Amino acid sequence: MTAAATRWVELVVALLITVAGVVVLGDSYRVGASWDADGPQAGYFPHIIGWILAGAGLWIAGKTLLKWRALAGKPFVSWVELKLVLTMLVPTLVYVALLAFIGIYLASALYIGSFMIWQGKYRWLPTVLVSLGVPVALFLLFEVWFLVPLPKGPLEHWLGY
Amino acid sequence: MEEISSLLQGFAVALSYKNLLFMLIGILLGVLIGVLPGLGGANGVAILLPLTFTMPPTSAIIMLSCIYWGALFGGAITSILFNIPGEPWSVATTFDGYPMAQQGRAGEALTAAFTSSFVGALFAVVLITFLAPLVARFALKFGPPEYFSIQLLTFCSFIGMGREAPGKTIAAMMLGFALAAVGLDTVTGTLRMTFGRTELLQGFDFLIAVIGLFGLGEIFLTMEEGLSFQGKSGKIDPKIVLRTWARLPKLWVTSLRSCLIGCWMGITPGGATPASFMSYGMARRFSKSGNKFGEGQIEGVVAPETAAHAAGTSALLPMLTLGIPGSPTAAVLLGGLLIWGLQPGPLLFVEKKDFVWGLIASMYLGNIAGLLIVLTTVPWWAAILRIPFSIIAPVIVVICAVGAYTVHNNLFDVVMMLVFGVVGYVFKKLKYPLAPLVLALVLGDMAETAFRQSMLLSAGSLSIFWSNGLVGSIVTLALLILSWPLLSRLIAGWRDRPAPA
Numbered sequence A: 001m002t003a004a005a006t007r008w009v010e011l012v013v014a015l016l017i018t019v020a021g022v023v024v025l026g027d028s029y030r031v032g033a034s035w036d037a038d039g040p041q042a043g044y045f046p047h048i049i050g051w052i053l054a055g056a057g058l059w060i061a062g063k064t065l066l067k068w069r070a071l072a073g074k075p076f077v078s079w080v081e082l083k084l085v086l087t088m089l090v091p092t093l094v095y096v097a098l099l100a101f102i103g104i105y106l107a108s109a110l111y112i113g114s115f116m117i118w119q120g121k122y123r124w125l126p127t128v129l130v131s132l133g134v135p136v137a138l139f140l141l142f143e144v145w146f147l148v149p150l151p152k153g154p155l156e157h158w159l160g161y
Numbered sequence B: 001m002e003e004i005s006s007l008l009q010g011f012a013v014a015l016s017y018k019n020l021l022f023m024l025i026g027i028l029l030g031v032l033i034g035v036l037p038g039l040g041g042a043n044g045v046a047i048l049l050p051l052t053f054t055m056p057p058t059s060a061i062i063m064l065s066c067i068y069w070g071a072l073f074g075g076a077i078t079s080i081l082f083n084i085p086g087e088p089w090s091v092a093t094t095f096d097g098y099p100m101a102q103q104g105r106a107g108e109a110l111t112a113a114f115t116s117s118f119v120g121a122l123f124a125v126v127l128i129t130f131l132a133p134l135v136a137r138f139a140l141k142f143g144p145p146e147y148f149s150i151q152l153l154t155f156c157s158f159i160g161m162g163r164e165a166p167g168k169t170i171a172a173m174m175l176g177f178a179l180a181a182v183g184l185d186t187v188t189g190t191l192r193m194t195f196g197r198t199e200l201l202q203g204f205d206f207l208i209a210v211i212g213l214f215g216l217g218e219i220f221l222t223m224e225e226g227l228s229f230q231g232k233s234g235k236i237d238p239k240i241v242l243r244t245w246a247r248l249p250k251l252w253v254t255s256l257r258s259c260l261i262g263c264w265m266g267i268t269p270g271g272a273t274p275a276s277f278m279s280y281g282m283a284r285r286f287s288k289s290g291n292k293f294g295e296g297q298i299e300g301v302v303a304p305e306t307a308a309h310a311a312g313t314s315a316l317l318p319m320l321t322l323g324i325p326g327s328p329t330a331a332v333l334l335g336g337l338l339i340w341g342l343q344p345g346p347l348l349f350v351e352k353k354d355f356v357w358g359l360i361a362s363m364y365l366g367n368i369a370g371l372l373i374v375l376t377t378v379p380w381w382a383a384i385l386r387i388p389f390s391i392i393a394p395v396i397v398v399i400c401a402v403g404a405y406t407v408h409n410n411l412f413d414v415v416m417m418l419v420f421g422v423v424g425y426v427f428k429k430l431k432y433p434l435a436p437l438v439l440a441l442v443l444g445d446m447a448e449t450a451f452r453q454s455m456l457l458s459a460g461s462l463s464i465f466w467s468n469g470l471v472g473s474i475v476t477l478a479l480l481i482l483s484w485p486l487l488s489r490l491i492a493g494w495r496d497r498p499a500p501a
Helices: A006-031 A044-066 A079-120 A124-145 A154-158 B002-014 B017-035 B041-052 B057-082 B088-102 B106-139 B144-161 B166-181 B206-224 B238-267 B272-286 B299-314 B316-322 B328-339 B346-351 B353-385 B389-408 B411-429 B435-458 B462-466 B469-482 B484-496
Strands: A002-005 A075-078
Touching (some): A002 A006, A006 A044, A006 B411, A044 B166, A044 B435, A075 A079, A079 B206, A079 B411, B002 B017, B002 B106, B017 B353, B057 B299, B088 B106, B088 B272, B106 B299, B106 B316, B106 B346, B106 B353, B144 B316, B206 B328, B206 B411, B206 B435, B316 B346, B346 B353, B435 B462, B462 B469
Antiparallel strands (some): A002 A075
């Protein structure tokens, strides 16, 4: 049982690349892709890139369609694999969303901790040690030694940082 | 011998107590990065780059380049002991390295891998020592058309010599150029492709792309395989080291060939990965025991490791002399030079002698130190790999996020990193090459500037790229390499046609 066939993913990505090429082209012509009094306009170089990009996308799409039958049955990702990737991707999305609000230290501790309990089925002690140890190490390395500030949230402000 | 005296001065710079310490830290971090999945030379250096902003440039580049050497060494450990290539360029090492470990010859395989890495790197460093000043002197005469032609050669060799489908290489490369064009155009002051979003004013930083594409993308891929690491013991007996060293000189033909392949692929940016495969293939074809390759032949370890290290090291030659990196990691180092206020290119050899020769001297020292360190600490690294993935994966994601944030202290970059991570995952699965995308993103502005200036000189005529012998032959060579896949097919077809009656 597979979530998607490779040929479909291949085709969609190729078309997305073509669209990207068209976007580049559109913007290049908007800012001007020809020759001005003082030399090439801002869109002169990108419009060449746009044409090649769109062309490459169509080329890949065409090649995929030509081999459409031969490519049948090749799965892009199985359900099991997709589930594994999503178990990584979804928490990471939440983590990145949380960063802005609660700061990187707390978010990292929650992210590592929940992942260890949920995926690794660890007991509390190792989970707490790792999920607190990493942010503390980061804090010492960045804020204290290298004086590089990282995003902080209410907890750090309450602690006086 | 001006080079020798410059080099000796370089050793004086590199041998300071502080720089030696940075070298050691760099090597250790590098091996760690090379061993861990999801962290590699390019994104490892990218993540650590912001930490070096406050350091003196010479110490910073010594540490960062040592991370690179360390990562090159580290890739071999996972390939041989765990059958998991820690880096793309050590895939070919698994073919014979892992069978050797299964037969209980892990020590021999590791010694052979480390030693041949060292030999390959040393060959490339010697080449850099004597060739780089010549190239730099030569390149001082370059004008915009020459620069553009060199960049054209760089990108054409990706298309013509890469292992991926040419269409996909072109698409990845053009995406890189398109992303590089986003933001304020410094020549005309026009905003390009920002679509009214303030976040896009600055454009895309390639460091973010590197961290996302190579770091997160790799983690997603590893996750998909549901890895459980089961490795062989990595103990190295000094007696085995000596015995292996006694055997290695007999393989000098393989070594020399691999060095040459590696240097060629490193300077013309084929990169370390194709170099290692090509070298492995050549060794199999020319070896007397070629049919036994894949069952644990020591030559099958020597060939790819030598070539990968030679390529990885020689990739710094065009980076230093022309400002055109030969590999993604070299591109990140180039980005570092720019941030420290150094303009890579021929003038660097005139204006920043201390820096250049300090770096070159540190390549000698770093590789010697690297060899000794990995030989003595292998079991320790192997133990790190036994840490379960459910701990390592989130920790690496956190490190990537911190790295992406610190580049510009911008949370939007962390979001972009995640986007690049998903793109990297899909591209890897569909076999789009990532290196051309990164290099195009780095070189985009430079290539555009060189192209514009050339067009200004010639009032818009492409004939300027054939206006003198030098630029003409480089451009012609580039176009030949570009059409190489087509040409080679034509030649093969012509040879196979039935003989005329």
